[in-house]
Amino acid sequence: DSGVTQTPKHLITATGQRVTLRCSPRSGDLSVYWYQQSLDQGLQFLIQYYNGEERAKGNILERFSAQQFPDLHSELNLSSLELGDSALYFCASSVVVDGAHVSFGPGTRLTVL
Amino acid sequence: AQTVTQSQPEMSVQEAETVTLSCTYDTSESNYYLFWYKQPPSRQMILVIRQEAYKQQNATENRFSVNFQKAAKSFSLKISDSQLGDTAMYFCAFMASNAGNMLTFGGGTRLMVKP
Numbered sequence: 001d002s003g004v005t006q007t008p009k010h011l012i013t014a015t016g017q018r019v020t021l022r023c024s025p026r027s028g029d030l031s032v033y034w035y036q037q038s039l040d041q042g043l044q045f046l047i048q049y050y051n052g053e054e055r056a057k058g059n060i061l062e063r064f065s066a067q068q069f070p071d072l073h074s075e076l077n078l079s080s081l082e083l084g085d086s087a088l089y090f091c092a093s094s095v096v097v098d099g100a101h102v103s104f105g106p107g108t109r110l111t112v113l
Numbered sequence: 114a115q116t117v118t119q120s121q122p123e124m125s126v127q128e129a130e131t132v133t134l135s136c137t138y139d140t141s142e143s144n145y146y147l148f149w150y151k152q153p154p155s156r157q158m159i160l161v162i163r164q165e166a167y168k169q170q171n172a173t174e175n176r177f178s179v180n181f182q183k184a185a186k187s188f189s190l191k192i193s194d195s196q197l198g199d200t201a202m203y204f205c206a207f208m209a210s211n212a213g214n215m216l217t218f219g220g221g222t223r224l225m226v227k228p
Contacts, residue, residue: 002157031214033214033215033216035216042218042219042220042221043204043216043218043221044218045215045216045217048214048215055214056214056215058215088156090158092158094214102160102216103160104157104158104159106155106156106157107156107157107158109156
């Protein structure tokens, strides 16, 4: 158990809909990262938050947004969903901005029908 | 931008044998970390081993060791005494020390350990 929790484990929805994925980082970790794992794109970094502020941005679509709350949990919002958004979404956390000691959550499997 | 390449999409090895997974990367950074992650059928991402680029000594973790060739930008993973539980996808990953802290992953190598 990495200490990083993600909910829900599975999510099935329709095209055009909006969903929210939730992540609670490991106790004491201030930095949260979101990654997408899809069949065609592999594992890609989406976005990083550190202590409530956006720190780094990767290949995140404009339809996607994220935030980190004062209690350090983070949410990834995906809107106007398309079939190609079907993927495994991982949250990871680390103590400091330095991501060298990163723990991954179990992931949320999103299926868009 | 950094790129990570794993040239072996699939590999297999007999139980108790040794197998080496290849990884090459491209970067202009001088300070960085390299990782091998294991993803079993459960899909959990598990850190296998980590190497700091400034360290010349190759990292080892029990049956897992790396061959880090900085000049060649090569970072291979050797698994000794392979076990059935080693069956998984293995991802090589790169992180620059001062470039946003994101991990850049290779495409993965699917390893099957046969009894």
